[in-house]
Amino acid sequence: MATVKxxxxxxxxxxxxxxxxxxxxxxxxxARLRRHRMALVGAALxxxxxxxxxxxxxxxxVRASIYNEPAxxxxxxxxxxxxxxxxxxxxxxxxxxxxxxxxxxxxxxAVIVQMIVGTLIGLIGGYMGGTVDSLLMRLAExxxxxxxxxxxxxxxxxxSDPTQFPDFTLFGRTYSSTMIVIVFVIGLTSWMxxxxxxxxxxxxxxxxxxxxxxxxxxxxxxxxxxxxxxxNCLAPIIVSATLGVASAILLEAYLGFLGLGVRAPTPTWGNxxxxxxxxxxxxxxxxxxxxxIMLTTLGINFLGDGLRDAFDPRSLR
Amino acid sequence: MTQxxxxxxxxxxxxxxxxxxxxxxxxxxxxxxxxxxxxxRQRPTASQREEIRRRMGLDRPMFEQYVTWMVGxxxxxxxxxxxxxxxxPGTRRGVLRGDLGVSFVTRKPAWTRIEERLPATLTxxxxxxxxxxxxxxxxxxxxxxxxxxxxxxxxxxxxxxxYSMPIFFIxxxxxxxxxxxxxxxxxxxxxxxxTGNGTTIDLIVHMLMPVFCLVAIQLAGYVRFIRSxxxxxxxxxxxxxxxxxxxxxxxxxxxxxxxxxxxxxxTLIGLDLPFLLAGAVVTERIFAWPGMGRLFIESFERADVPxxxxxxxxxxxxxxxxxxxxxxxYTWFDPRIRY
Numbered sequence: 001m002a003t004v005k006x007x008x009x010x011x012x013x014x015x016x017x018x019x020x021x022x023x024x025x026x027x028x029x030x031a032r033l034r035r036h037r038m039a040l041v042g043a044a045l046x047x048x049x050x051x052x053x054x055x056x057x058x059x060x061x062v063r064a065s066i067y068n069e070p071a072x073x074x075x076x077x078x079x080x081x082x083x084x085x086x087x088x089x090x091x092x093x094x095x096x097x098x099x100x101x102x103x104x105x106x107x108x109x110a111v112i113v114q115m116i117v118g119t120l121i122g123l124i125g126g127y128m129g130g131t132v133d134s135l136l137m138r139l140a141e142x143x144x145x146x147x148x149x150x151x152x153x154x155x156x157x158x159x160s161d162p163t164q165f166p167d168f169t170l171f172g173r174t175y176s177s178t179m180i181v182i183v184f185v186i187g188l189t190s191w192m193x194x195x196x197x198x199x200x201x202x203x204x205x206x207x208x209x210x211x212x213x214x215x216x217x218x219x220x221x222x223x224x225x226x227x228x229x230x231x232n233c234l235a236p237i238i239v240s241a242t243l244g245v246a247s248a249i250l251l252e253a254y255l256g257f258l259g260l261g262v263r264a265p266t267p268t269w270g271n272x273x274x275x276x277x278x279x280x281x282x283x284x285x286x287x288x289x290x291x292x293i294m295l296t297t298l299g300i301n302f303l304g305d306g307l308r309d310a311f312d313p314r315s316l317r
Numbered sequence: 318m319t320q321x322x323x324x325x326x327x328x329x330x331x332x333x334x335x336x337x338x339x340x341x342x343x344x345x346x347x348x349x350x351x352x353x354x355x356x357x358r359q360r361p362t363a364s365q366r367e368e369i370r371r372r373m374g375l376d377r378p379m380f381e382q383y384v385t386w387m388v389g390x391x392x393x394x395x396x397x398x399x400x401x402x403x404x405x406p407g408t409r410r411g412v413l414r415g416d417l418g419v420s421f422v423t424r425k426p427a428w429t430r431i432e433e434r435l436p437a438t439l440t441x442x443x444x445x446x447x448x449x450x451x452x453x454x455x456x457x458x459x460x461x462x463x464x465x466x467x468x469x470x471x472x473x474x475x476x477x478x479x480y481s482m483p484i485f486f487i488x489x490x491x492x493x494x495x496x497x498x499x500x501x502x503x504x505x506x507x508x509x510x511x512t513g514n515g516t517t518i519d520l521i522v523h524m525l526m527p528v529f530c531l532v533a534i535q536l537a538g539y540v541r542f543i544r545s546x547x548x549x550x551x552x553x554x555x556x557x558x559x560x561x562x563x564x565x566x567x568x569x570x571x572x573x574x575x576x577x578x579x580x581x582x583x584t585l586i587g588l589d590l591p592f593l594l595a596g597a598v599v600t601e602r603i604f605a606w607p608g609m610g611r612l613f614i615e616s617f618e619r620a621d622v623p624x625x626x627x628x629x630x631x632x633x634x635x636x637x638x639x640x641x642x643x644x645x646x647y648t649w650f651d652p653r654i655r656y
């Protein structure tokens with residue numbers, strides 16, 4: 001008997017691979033993400049874009065982005081002004097840096113608004129069911145049947161009256177109030193998809209046995225939602241939030257391009273391009289903001305795709 | 318089936334009513350439609366403006382204006398001068414009787430404004446959407462049947478690239494290369510904007526760049542979608558069975574796989590088609606194309622409520638119509654579905 005035991009003990013214990021060691025789903029997903037080549041490229045692109053915007057704002061004073069000198073208008077890129085100058089002689093490099101800050105800020109903040117609203121509506125609808133649910137879903141349906149750009153335009157005009165919302169100054173920089181308005185406009189016109197995703201997760205989780213058992217030991221609605229339902233929604237929320245930043249930045253850029261987005265004096269990638277629309281022949285005027293918008297959305301889409309693969313247990317490779 | 322369609326229409330009606338009210342409230346809050354007169358050469362006096370306001374019913378509360386928009390006011394009398402000296406009957410018949418109202422700006426019926434612009438949008442959207450679909454089917458199926466080969470990887474990479482590309486980037490690049498640089502190099506340059514001088518040839522020449530840009534932008538998303546739904550179907554048991562029966566590869570792909578992969582595609586098309594009517598706001602702006610997107614922006618900038626409402630309600634109705642059509646087409650593609 002003893003010998004048999006010894007033989008068994010001598011057998012090598014199968015070594016767990018590194019990524020299987022982590023006990024939580026999250027660490028396993030992160031490990032999967034690290035092996036996703038596209039996601040790494042996306043992350044690198046985003047690091048580059050954010051690095052450009054942050055390092056740029058350290059090296060270039062904010063003054064340079066508004067300082068105009070008509071004598072040097074529409075100058076070709078040179079050593080001093082690597083991105084050239086715009087129609088009233090502002091440094092386009094400085095404007096791309098500071099415009100990028102605003103564009104990225106708007107994109108990220110709009111998605112936070114969108115996620116909060118979408119998650120709340122999805123949770124309420126899915127959890128409560130009945131009339132509340134069907135009313136909320138009709139609302140989502142109604143808002144999806146109008147192009148988002150149209151909705152955003154109308155909402156933006158109503159809530160961006162400069163007499164009611166004057167420019168404000170923060171850390172010595174003046175911003176147009178439209179910057180804040182646009183965050184809410186984009187957020188409140190794009191929550192529908194998130195709400196639908198969250199609702200569908202809630203509906204499937206609600207029927208699970210552990211919810212029944214949680215209820216049977218006396219857990220309240222809020223506890224069930226925050227302890228059991230919400231964690232299950234986390235993965236799809238993170239994925240759609242990531243991809244949502246790309247579409248929010250694009251929508252801001254479209255609004256800015258049409259001249260109806262964030263107003264002067266605040267530059268954004270979108271409104272720089274809107275100004276450049278009359279000077280298509282001067283490539284350096286519109287090329288750089290467009291390039292940075294593209295790098296950002298490309299990075300986000302790569303990363304978001306990687307996240308989706310990483311969080312989806314079916315895509316174990 | 319007929320019963321199902323009728324039920325769907327009845328379900329959609331309350332939604333359309335609520336939508337129309339909310340949109341009416343929002344578009345009315347955009348600003349004073351009479352502000353456009355401030356720029357005109359013959360500026361109306363204050364009393365004239367009041368008269369116009371009363372004639373158009375703009376002095377009424379918003380809710381009453383909405384009722385007028387909906388059912389008309391030809392059963393009411395309008396006190397044009399405000400002192401009872403000139404009382405005229407109302408002339409509007411309301412949306413429910415097919416009268417979308419009169420544009421505040423051009424004084425033409427709102428529907429005429431749409432009729433003027435819709436053909437331009439459709440000449441742009443129908444070719445580009447058709448080309449997109451055909452190319453996307455070809456590329457998507459090709460790429461799915463050769464998963465993880467070099468060609469597939471290139472296609473996936475390229476579609477990611479174009480999927481992330483903002484439309485103005487590709488539009489400005491094509492204009493810069495084919496419009497601006499070609500004429501600098503004395504090559505035959507493409508015209509930069511507009512619809513040409515009215516001949517078909519000239520129209521097609523003007524369409525080349527906008528259609529190319531629209532296809533390039535839309536194509537990527539469709540290719541990705543078709544590729545992934547084809548891959549899902551190709552992994553099914555019945556596809557393996559079809560292969561093992563000895564059917565040819567093209568037969569399996571076309572008859573067994575594609576027909577099943579088409580179902581999610583139909584849903585997507587049904588969701589996208591109504592929005593083609595809205596035009597492409599940014600593309601139309603860049604290429605100076607007189608379509609629906611620009612009409613919306615123009616009426617938006619002048620707070621032209623009747624025209625905006627006409628466009629928005631047209632879209633909402635089309636969304637409902639295409640949803641029902643999608644369901645009908647579904648039964649044809651998938652005989653298991655019955656209503």
